[in-house]
Amino acid sequence: MNTIRSITVVILATVIMTAVALESRRIGFDKYHNYEEMTVYLRKITDEFSNVSSLYSIGKSTIGRELWVVKLTSATDLLGVPNIKIVGNIHGNEPVGREIILHLIQYLLHNKSKNKLINKLLQTTVIHLLPSMNPDGFELSEPQSCPNNGSIVKSSRGNAKKFDLNRNFPDAFIPHTVPLQPETDAIMKWMQSIPFVMSLSLHSGDLVANYPYDGSEDSLPTFDNSEHLTPDDNEFRFLAKLYAKMHPTMHLGQSCSDNKQFKDGITNGAAWYQIIGSMQDYNYVWHGCMEITLEMSCCKYPPAEFLESHWNDNLPALLTWMQQTHRGIKGIVRSRSTGEPIKNATLRILDRENVFKTTSNGEYWKILLPGVYKLRANADGHDEQTVLVEVPPKRGVADDPAEVQPRVYNIVMEQKTTTATANSTVSDGRLYTHWPTNGGDRVDATGRAAAAAAADQTTVVAVRADQRSAATTAPTPSLSSRQSDGGVYAIVTDNNGRGNVDLMLLMRPPLPATSSSASAAQSYRLLFWSYYTVTAVLYPVVSYYYVTTHLRRQ
Known part of the structure; x- marks a missing residue:
């Protein structure tokens, strides 16, 4: 007890x-x-x-x-x-x-x-x-x-x-x-x-x-x-x-x-x-x-x-x-080609001037009242995407917090497959023009035709479409050269070795701008070499003529 x-x-x-x-x-x-x-x-x-x-x-x-x-x-x-x-x-x-x-x-x-x-x-x-x-x-x-x-x-x-x-x-x-x-x-x-x-x-x-x-x-x-x-x-x-x-x-x-x-x-x-x-x-x-x-x-x-x-x-x-x-909408923005989320994609409701961006995980949220809206998304290397979204009226007590649920609108964005874009550099520092391909690990027929039509531009580089922006800042892309149809191209791959590519045609680099001081220097060099050439040729002739004439008079 x-x-x-x-x-x-x-x-x-x-x-x-x-x-x-x-x-x-x-x-x-x-x-x-x-x-x-x-x-x-x-x-x-x-x-x-x-x-x-x-x-x-x-x-x-x-x-x-x-x-x-x-x-x-x-x-x-x-x-x-x-x-x-x-x-x-x-x-x-x-x-x-x-x-x-x-x-x-x-x-x-x-x-x-x-x-x-x-x-x-x-x-x-x-x-x-x-x-x-x-x-x-x-x-x-x-x-x-x-x-x-x-x-x-x-x-x-x-x-x-x-x-x-x-x-x-x-x-x-x-x-x-x-x-x-x-x-x-x-x-x-x-x-x-x-x-x-x-x-x-x-x-x-x-x-x-x-x-x-x-x-x-x-x-x-x-x-x-x-x-x-x-x-x-x-x-x-x-x-x-x-x-x-x-x-x-x-x-x-x-x-x-x-x-x-x-x-x-x-x-x-x-x-x-x-x-x-x-x-x-x-x-x-x-x-x-x-x-x-x-x-x-x-x-x-x-x-x-x-x-x-x-x-x-x-x-x-x-x-x-x-x-x-x-209240409103939320979702994740992804790239169709990779399935990966797109960070810092810019979104806006049409007819509204302000924008909002996705997170590092591709997430977005937007508070909206009931209605139908057009949501536009933009991201580097991808085509602009506009989707129709609807926020329906709430049933029951509209202001009851338990009644508030977001509508989910996930957005899948397509890679850009439009016209060539000039003046892009890869890690070799040279100048290229982008041409789209249909993917895979080789330059396709469209890309080869584009290369053939490019006259003396025989060196090409193939770059993954979603790596295009990365390719412009050396040395992020990984370049590997291969022979193809008489030209040389390279595949830029990601860490997983995937080779979905875009063709890039090598362009002649632009002539460097010439400053006034450089022009003056070139003029002086031209004058010097002209004087040297004239002197080198005429001096022996004049000397020979003088010597022979002088000796004859002696």
Whole structure:
């Protein structure tokens, strides 16, 4: 009996200690968490849920604080899985988004096995959460009374060097010379390494969903400007309006200032007030990432007692927004000849001027509303391809995240088989003209006929069609010479030795351009040799005539 009692006590103690340990990994709404507390928490929770989460840094702040990101996903095969991101605390004295992201990490991880929607979201999406882009500015700020009574408070909107990070990105319309800050540089490198489809930028100081563009060719930091709309304006308005609709008060459109109304709780950035160097414009113009900026509370830095209500107001909207990355189309672009994915292929929806590109795995994503569109793809060495794509209306509740599924349109591109292209060089440095063949490991009849018709051009080189661009930069292609029909050709193969080829006819290299100094030198040489020739011929004749005549007179 004593043994059973002892075992029971041990079990109870273990359960209690485990519960206490797990609870210690959770955070509450009683305070804002400083950099050290945030770091400890992020390490603990990603360690606890290491099977679906990881912690990494995209760089350091101005004074050396890590810019921590939590990555969440339970997808086992990441091919075709979209990446999204949420960034908080861009302005140091606007930390509501910082705390909301910390609680979002906790909520998703603790509910992944309890909530079907969250479980599906983590299985089909890679979510990157950056709680604080500006940890230095946060440490220099303190909560304010709400509304502020005008008293002096400790507050830093910018980073440690007082730079506004949301005015620090490259601008698509007006070049500016503001020094690039470490935090901005980290975001830019982050975006270059991960193909983000969607993004949220979390701010505070008003209550509205703001969509691009923020600037224009005549950007001025003033209010009541005209709209400046992107080619994807319908999709941006939809995303912004959906978020506002899921928020209990944002959709009402009442600004925190008495003299401003936001219809449906959304606004075009340039129409509200124009700025230069915003992060959301950079996301969209440079990377095709659909970012909207959220103003989440009227108070920039409200006391901690307001945090839980802000969390409750924004959670449904956040979950709904994240699911929208699966709205529209996605697919993989491949080459028919090799079956390999094509990276950096350029795609665009016809009648829209912006473009987006495939990843290193040939993947693409495009958020689109229901409708029929023409999708055009271009890639080096391949014929342009245009496909008709359709995004059907959703059945049931249109805004239900569970109803959102992408249409898959994989694109297979044909190699170019059109006219010859002159002025191409292979690794031997000589000049060639491309001629297409029908494949195989030899020059075909069409290629031989082309060679025969090329008069004195008897040396040919055969190059794989999909290696054509590589062949122009030595020494990537592998050249091997062979005899064929009185000429010499070479096969450029890949690492697998495949010989699907295009014929290349050797051209006479162009005559080098002659400079004025070279021409002068040639003239001097001609004068010298002329003088030498005349002298060499006439001197003996004159000498002989002089000698004989002189002797005769003697």
